[in-house]
Amino acid sequence: MNTPLLDVRNVTMRFGGIVANRNVSFSVERGGVTALIGPNGAGKTTMFNCITGFYRASEGQILLDGPNGPQDIGTLITKPITGGSHLVTRAGIARTFQNIRLFKEMSVVENLLVAQHLVTANNLVSGVLRTPAFRRAEREAVDRAYHWLGEMNLTDDANRLAGELPYGRQRRLEIARAMCTGPKLICLDEPAAGLNPSETRELSEVIQRLCKEHGQTVLVIEHDMGLVMRISDHVVVLDHGEVISDGTPEHVGNDPAVIAAYLGVSEEEVEK
Amino acid sequence: MQTNRLLTLAKQALLTFTVSLILFAPISGLVLEGFSFRNELTRAVLLAALVAAGRVALSLVGMTAIGRKIAGKAASNGSGVTVMTGKEKSPALILGLIFLAGLSLPFFADKYFLGIAILALIYCLLGLGLNIVVGLAGLLDLGFVAFYAVGAYLLALGAQYLGLGFWSALIIAPFLAGLCGMVLAFPVLKMHGDYLAIVTLGFGEIIRLVLNNWLEFTGGPNGASVPPPTLFGLEFTRTAKQGGVPLHDYFGIAYSADYKFWFIYLVLFLVVCLVVYAVERLRVMPLGRMWEALREDEIACRSLGVNHVFTKLTAFMLGASTGGLAGVFFAVHQGFVNPTSFTFFESALILAIVVLGGLGSTVGVIAAALVLTILPELLRDFAEYRVLVFGVLMVVMMIWKPRGLVRVQRPAFFPSTAVKGAGTAPLSASPEAVR
Amino acid sequence: MDVYILIQQLFNGITLGTIYGLIAVGYTMVYGVIRMINFAHGDVYMVSAYIAAITLAVLTFFGIQSVPFALISVLVITCAITALYGWAIERVAYRPLRGSTKLAPLISAIGISLMLQSYVQIAQGARDQGVPTLISGAFRFGDGVHFAQITYMQTVILFASLIAMGILTYVINHTRIGRECRAVQQNIRISAVLGVNTDRIISTVFVIGAATAAVGGVLVTFNYGSFNFFIGFVMGIKAFTAAVLGGIGSLPGAVLGGVLLGLTEALFAGYVSTDYKDVFAFALLIILLFFRPYGLLGRPEIQKV
Amino acid sequence: ADTIKIGVAGPYTGANATFGEQVYNGVSTYVNEVNAAGGINGKQVELVKGDDACEPKQAVAVANRFVDQDKVQAVIGHFCSSSTIPASEIYNDAGILEMTPSSTNPTVTDRGFDNLFRGCGRDDQQAVVAAGFILDTLKRDKVALIHDKDTYGQGLVDAVKKTMEERGVQPVLYEGLTRGERDFNALVTKIKSTGANAVYFGGLIPEGGPLVRQLKEQGVDVVFVTGDAFAQTELVAAAGGPANLKDVYYSATPDPLADPSTKGVQDALTKAGVTPANYVLYGYANAQAVVAALKAGEELDAQAAWLRANTVDSAIGKITWDEKGDIKDFKFVFYNFDDKGTPVLVK
Amino acid sequence: MSEAPLLEFSGVRAHYGPVEALKDVNVHIIKGEIVSLIGANGAGKTTLLSSIFGAPRASSGKILHRGEDISRLPTNRISRRGIALVPEGRQIYQEMSVEENMMMGTTPIGMAHFEEDRATMFDLFPRLKERRNQTAGTMSGGEQQMLAIARAMMARPELILFDEPSLGLAPLVVKRVFDVLREIAAMGKTIFLVEQNANHALKLSQRAYVMVNGRIHLSGESAALLDNEDVRKAYLGLH
Ligand SMILES: Nc1ncnc2c1ncn2[C@@H]1O[C@H](COP(=O)(O)OP(=O)(O)OP(=O)(O)O)[C@@H](O)[C@H]1O
Numbered sequence A: 001m002n003t004p005l006l007d008v009r010n011v012t013m014r015f016g017g018i019v020a021n022r023n024v025s026f027s028v029e030r031g032g033v034t035a036l037i038g039p040n041g042a043g044k045t046t047m048f049n050c051i052t053g054f055y056r057a058s059e060g061q062i063l064l065d066g067p068n069g070p071q072d073i074g075t076l077i078t079k080p081i082t083g084g085s086h087l088v089t090r091a092g093i094a095r096t097f098q099n100i101r102l103f104k105e106m107s108v109v110e111n112l113l114v115a116q117h118l119v120t121a122n123n124l125v126s127g128v129l130r131t132p133a134f135r136r137a138e139r140e141a142v143d144r145a146y147h148w149l150g151e152m153n154l155t156d157d158a159n160r161l162a163g164e165l166p167y168g169r170q171r172r173l174e175i176a177r178a179m180c181t182g183p184k185l186i187c188l189d190e191p192a193a194g195l196n197p198s199e200t201r202e203l204s205e206v207i208q209r210l211c212k213e214h215g216q217t218v219l220v221i222e223h224d225m226g227l228v229m230r231i232s233d234h235v236v237v238l239d240h241g242e243v244i245s246d247g248t249p250e251h252v253g254n255d256p257a258v259i260a261a262y263l264g265v266s267e268e269e270v271e272k
Numbered sequence B: 001m002q003t004n005r006l007l008t009l010a011k012q013a014l015l016t017f018t019v020s021l022i023l024f025a026p027i028s029g030l031v032l033e034g035f036s037f038r039n040e041l042t043r044a045v046l047l048a049a050l051v052a053a054g055r056v057a058l059s060l061v062g063m064t065a066i067g068r069k070i071a072g073k074a075a076s077n078g079s080g081v082t083v084m085t086g087k088e089k090s091p092a093l094i095l096g097l098i099f100l101a102g103l104s105l106p107f108f109a110d111k112y113f114l115g116i117a118i119l120a121l122i123y124c125l126l127g128l129g130l131n132i133v134v135g136l137a138g139l140l141d142l143g144f145v146a147f148y149a150v151g152a153y154l155l156a157l158g159a160q161y162l163g164l165g166f167w168s169a170l171i172i173a174p175f176l177a178g179l180c181g182m183v184l185a186f187p188v189l190k191m192h193g194d195y196l197a198i199v200t201l202g203f204g205e206i207i208r209l210v211l212n213n214w215l216e217f218t219g220g221p222n223g224a225s226v227p228p229p230t231l232f233g234l235e236f237t238r239t240a241k242q243g244g245v246p247l248h249d250y251f252g253i254a255y256s257a258d259y260k261f262w263f264i265y266l267v268l269f270l271v272v273c274l275v276v277y278a279v280e281r282l283r284v285m286p287l288g289r290m291w292e293a294l295r296e297d298e299i300a301c302r303s304l305g306v307n308h309v310f311t312k313l314t315a316f317m318l319g320a321s322t323g324g325l326a327g328v329f330f331a332v333h334q335g336f337v338n339p340t341s342f343t344f345f346e347s348a349l350i351l352a353i354v355v356l357g358g359l360g361s362t363v364g365v366i367a368a369a370l371v372l373t374i375l376p377e378l379l380r381d382f383a384e385y386r387v388l389v390f391g392v393l394m395v396v397m398m399i400w401k402p403r404g405l406v407r408v409q410r411p412a413f414f415p416s417t418a419v420k421g422a423g424t425a426p427l428s429a430s431p432e433a434v435r
Numbered sequence C: 001m002d003v004y005i006l007i008q009q010l011f012n013g014i015t016l017g018t019i020y021g022l023i024a025v026g027y028t029m030v031y032g033v034i035r036m037i038n039f040a041h042g043d044v045y046m047v048s049a050y051i052a053a054i055t056l057a058v059l060t061f062f063g064i065q066s067v068p069f070a071l072i073s074v075l076v077i078t079c080a081i082t083a084l085y086g087w088a089i090e091r092v093a094y095r096p097l098r099g100s101t102k103l104a105p106l107i108s109a110i111g112i113s114l115m116l117q118s119y120v121q122i123a124q125g126a127r128d129q130g131v132p133t134l135i136s137g138a139f140r141f142g143d144g145v146h147f148a149q150i151t152y153m154q155t156v157i158l159f160a161s162l163i164a165m166g167i168l169t170y171v172i173n174h175t176r177i178g179r180e181c182r183a184v185q186q187n188i189r190i191s192a193v194l195g196v197n198t199d200r201i202i203s204t205v206f207v208i209g210a211a212t213a214a215v216g217g218v219l220v221t222f223n224y225g226s227f228n229f230f231i232g233f234v235m236g237i238k239a240f241t242a243a244v245l246g247g248i249g250s251l252p253g254a255v256l257g258g259v260l261l262g263l264t265e266a267l268f269a270g271y272v273s274t275d276y277k278d279v280f281a282f283a284l285l286i287i288l289l290f291f292r293p294y295g296l297l298g299r300p301e302i303q304k305v
Numbered sequence D: 001a002d003t004i005k006i007g008v009a010g011p012y013t014g015a016n017a018t019f020g021e022q023v024y025n026g027v028s029t030y031v032n033e034v035n036a037a038g039g040i041n042g043k044q045v046e047l048v049k050g051d052d053a054c055e056p057k058q059a060v061a062v063a064n065r066f067v068d069q070d071k072v073q074a075v076i077g078h079f080c081s082s083s084t085i086p087a088s089e090i091y092n093d094a095g096i097l098e099m100t101p102s103s104t105n106p107t108v109t110d111r112g113f114d115n116l117f118r119g120c121g122r123d124d125q126q127a128v129v130a131a132g133f134i135l136d137t138l139k140r141d142k143v144a145l146i147h148d149k150d151t152y153g154q155g156l157v158d159a160v161k162k163t164m165e166e167r168g169v170q171p172v173l174y175e176g177l178t179r180g181e182r183d184f185n186a187l188v189t190k191i192k193s194t195g196a197n198a199v200y201f202g203g204l205i206p207e208g209g210p211l212v213r214q215l216k217e218q219g220v221d222v223v224f225v226t227g228d229a230f231a232q233t234e235l236v237a238a239a240g241g242p243a244n245l246k247d248v249y250y251s252a253t254p255d256p257l258a259d260p261s262t263k264g265v266q267d268a269l270t271k272a273g274v275t276p277a278n279y280v281l282y283g284y285a286n287a288q289a290v291v292a293a294l295k296a297g298e299e300l301d302a303q304a305a306w307l308r309a310n311t312v313d314s315a316i317g318k319i320t321w322d323e324k325g326d327i328k329d330f331k332f333v334f335y336n337f338d339d340k341g342t343p344v345l346v347k
Numbered sequence E: 001m002s003e004a005p006l007l008e009f010s011g012v013r014a015h016y017g018p019v020e021a022l023k024d025v026n027v028h029i030i031k032g033e034i035v036s037l038i039g040a041n042g043a044g045k046t047t048l049l050s051s052i053f054g055a056p057r058a059s060s061g062k063i064l065h066r067g068e069d070i071s072r073l074p075t076n077r078i079s080r081r082g083i084a085l086v087p088e089g090r091q092i093y094q095e096m097s098v099e100e101n102m103m104m105g106t107t108p109i110g111m112a113h114f115e116e117d118r119a120t121m122f123d124l125f126p127r128l129k130e131r132r133n134q135t136a137g138t139m140s141g142g143e144q145q146m147l148a149i150a151r152a153m154m155a156r157p158e159l160i161l162f163d164e165p166s167l168g169l170a171p172l173v174v175k176r177v178f179d180v181l182r183e184i185a186a187m188g189k190t191i192f193l194v195e196q197n198a199n200h201a202l203k204l205s206q207r208a209y210v211m212v213n214g215r216i217h218l219s220g221e222s223a224a225l226l227d228n229e230d231v232r233k234a235y236l237g238l239h
């Protein structure tokens, strides 16, 4: 078996006295959906923040596999002067946020164009003079933006302000925006929150398509167990900052520890 | 109903009257004379009555149908940003006309008017520069005047010590100012929002204070004189002072002090046009978009791989460069620079231009620069009431158009024909998505 | 080095600093609640100086001789009228801008600042005004030649400022109105939904801010004895600097920032150079903010993503 | 035109507004008299106010406006040297007579403009007198030099310093305070620590008044000498009462109002309800000179030549001009204060 | 409907700038009822709730509370009438402690019952008790949601508007929230519930409205809607 795309090794994250993650280890395999679940406050978002470089984990390592072997996220963000979480994105991890963070006063397409700043010819002179190379790059960027808008079923809203969109579409737009960075791994923090069941179903199809058609690796935090069970290949359960269960959806769904801590006895699941 | 209205109106009037009377009575009503005072209370009462009457008049207008319409309109233009539809008519014709009109202005205007036009254009330049920093990148800069000073003093001191001329200063100034921008930006970029504001304010003051205190080098409060500009070695003075030939002698025409103004105006006008073009381009370029994205949400930007420090730095430097450019023109126009031209109030004025124009809007900035430089001149007839009226108008304009004179419009983008429709997702119900 | 000179400079710095602190409180409070830098605050202080002098003149005119009584009535009347100024300015120039961009009220404030200056200049004339010395004398330490002193008036300033600041800090942190102020600061919309009368809270803040400026105005007027329509400008910038130094939004920070600024100025002026004392003060501010981006006592914004 | 326009430029707003007012009051008082007496060669005189707020930027705009829009025939102003210097270039180009009632900085006339006259003294003249006064009359040798970092104040102090150094006296302190501040306690303590027995201050009353007061409050035993900007009635209030003015001296022109020959000026001012402050008199005197010059001819050459050749019997005494445009032998005398704060001539 | 409604929208329209977000909405809620409102994203549910608090103000039509039009009242007066809102996206005071947030909830009625009500809330949400002094902004999403509910309850409102209270909550907590809603209803409070989780909402409520594009599209007994084919397809995700 080849190396996992992302390998989280013994990560601990503390905020003053609060330990949000304690000795967490898990890995994310290429091309699949890994779900991170757990009760509120279990430390899932914190884990995400460590993975995407927003926090520097207090202890442990997070390794992202790349062409030159595994790379430690921690060293990327602590690099002097040039270091920072943006390097993590450049290394191939994109994310969405639990509380939507779009560029509200910019149009939907522009949101996606910002995400592509690395591939467009980012040169002042060529931009002001509109060299052919620059125009080509811009055109490709716009087309790529429209491609992802299409994928997320947002083409209609392309030239609206992002802030005007209803919640659900904003969530999809965030995913589209993250995809525009061309990530190896995309981390979705509660993408289905605020969506109704049929919208959730659409979303799960979108995510599945990402994996199947684009070979995208997805790491997702979600409370909607229906979605999690449907799409994920691998589930990691956190509770009080610790991994309490790790395995296939079936395994986790039947793990008494998980049921006690998180799921409760699910009438809904029974009903279906 | 009717009497009810009248009653509230009367109440309102009375309240306004009382409050304004209390406000006006000490300051307008009792004028200090040494350790005692002179009674001018009637003046205070009159003022208070005036304010109350104004208030009632406003309310009355608000009650009429037209008034309500106006009020409604004023209230509804709250939302600031719109996205263009992509079907707007190209403004090339109008722009061309404006350009020609701008070029031909010297033939119609006298020196006074031209002088104001030059100042207005200088403020356009300043506004455009600060707009990059504040309007686009969202970094509140209260010390912008520092870069303006750098440009101005570059020419003044450069001429004095290094023999720099107008043209070489024009080329060096953006770089030097940009460099200063970078020096300032380093400590500043770690800071957030209003801390940044005060640090930039402090920086602006430091520059001014140093210019003022360093007598041996800068001339301190006495300032430094600036040589008049030259054009290919031709001078605009009556007699050659810089070893060239006076322009009027060369062409064999009569001497006129206006030529210098024409020259400055035309060069400045062209520079402003260039800067406007560049700034407009920036807004649809990756760099400009990153600035705006940073203004909207820094964390999201970082999550997209944007190096926020570097991006802010570029905004600061480009803004500073533009300010430096403006400084050179100011110096050459004045022929003399001293620190009083670079006070905090100047920064505030430039900021007012940017905000009044509508943050991020180039057209707005130009409009506001014209308004805020021409207005004080128009107000000259008010003599010492000038500043008062200017202040009142500033407040009124802000209340009237809180989001600026011109709404920001975002460009529309459409896919190239090659991919049209290709990206339609299977679950989409409406494939003909592109408007 | 003469130790009395050093002590004297410390006294100088601390009294100047408490005054900066008093004015800074107004900036900090307004900023704390509506995140607005109220550039007209310095001019409100200027207006209060005039009101104080006029009130004193009127009292003298009516033959009131008792110094404590005069001082207290001047303080009360000035605070009241200046507070009304604060209220009116907010009502006229800032409230209509609620909910628009953050910078709109800033510009409006600059307009108000120009208006106030110009209004006072026109109404009262541009010349310097003064008040007679009410309280003279000083506590002196040392012998006849070498001594350090703190004047009675400076003592009054110190105590009045500390008391004013103590009361305010208590109000903000421990009373309902203070809590509501903080609530409005963090989320004005939801505060209204929860039943907070946001307009009134904001007005209150302006009123309190103006009143503290008035306390400053009265004390400064009686201490330095002279003023004109332009004194708001320099004081405004200094106090604003103090507020930021201490961490804008924090009341104790404003005081601390003020005192620090005052001390810096006094010591630098005393031992290095008066010319460059402001350069040094601003440089210090920049350096300090570089290492503590939220000022001395400011709390960093929570950045939970 | 059937009227003659004279521009009066100065700060009518901003920190120096009080001076602008005074100059204008002086000028307008005299011009009203002239008009009442039939004007200049039968033409009425019209005054145009130009507010430059002592900012060079506005000064240039005002100058252009005077020249192009208002078409003035002479200018009284500008007030601050920093405004006069850039604005005078424009008047020079346009060939318009200019007389400044207050710009004392040497540069103003040292540039060799033929249209520009100074209706007041020069800083270097005043400084020489002041240095002599401190060293010889008051016999003080430990002098602290304080200025306000402005053209006038610093110019004056620098000139005093130069004169003193030429005479071999080193100042014990040379410092600049910041305009707009009120608290100079730190500076006062520093002065005290140097053991100075005299302070020469170059600056204006808003800073000078509190400085005097704080020197007294801290019990610093020095004489306080300063320039003509202190010849203002508000000094008493600004310094905290007459008691604080005991050892304060300032240099100024001999008080014209004490001179019986200027009775007319006095009456005119009383009639117009103008308090005769320092710059009111300068304004009045400059108006007298300019009107006299305008009477001499319509051309600048004639006007300038007249001024260089004749003596004006003005509100500040009999004045004549040298080639540069400076007043010849501008006289400075010293004033001190009595118990009520009224200035008295130092003999 | 014999009883006069506690809250009634009659012909309400509301705009965001040029966009009409509510188009002639008629909704009524009777005292003691649980009414739910479901609809797709962007249908205008949040707008409907917040128009009660005046943002955006109804541009025409009336919002009647106990028969009085409240659509022009200042926002802060609404909560004094016994209406509380649990807003979308929690909107807790980030920089205040949990307790202070709860204190803010008491604004309309004063602090008289604070201790008592706080105890009740801590029973409902033990997590809050643990974190009572934590700065609210650092709490997890779910914890914040609980706090938002608790805060609204502190005003002892008669009518509580919930805007997606289950958003971002773990399944266990969602269940608890719905249990809490039931308990709250049992206390005699009237509940108006906006939910994406239509299944849960319809099971809880007696009546429901379905909103589409700013209009009320369907309304009726919840049970009936639960069986409605369209509703099942569109909102319950069942085919
Ligand atoms: N910046 C911070 N400072 C202090 N404590 C924090 C911070 N960020 C998170 N925490 C704490 O760490 C714990 C984990 O929070 P986290 O947001 O990771 O939870 P979560 O698993 O994402 O929960 P939810 O599903 O509700 O979003 C919480 O108890 C929270 O209070």
Ligand SMILES: Nc1ncnc2c1ncn2[C@@H]1O[C@H](COP(=O)(O)OP(=O)(O)OP(=O)(O)O)[C@@H](O)[C@H]1O
Binding pocket: A163, A164, A165, A166, A167, A168, A194, E016, E017, E019, E021, E039, E040, E041, E042, E043, E044, E045, E046, E047, E048, E088, E196
């Ligand atoms: N501040 C705003 N400015 C402009 N348009 C807005 C604004 N808020 C909402 N809208 C628009 O109003 C419509 C209704 O939005 P609303 O938030 O009420 O929907 P919702 O039903 O609550 O959706 P969700 O389930 O996503 O919360 C949407 O089309 C949205 O785009």
Ligand SMILES: CC(C)C[C@H](N)C(=O)O
Binding pocket: D079, D080, D081, D082, D102, D103, D104, D105, D151, D152, D204, D229
């Ligand atoms: C400030 C004034 C007294 C003017 C001063 N004489 C100058 O030359 O600027």
Ligand SMILES: [Mg+2]
Binding pocket: A044, A045, A046, A098, E140, E141
């Ligand atoms: Mg989370």
Ligand SMILES: [Mg+2]
Binding pocket: A167, E045, E046, E047, E088
């Ligand atoms: Mg909603």
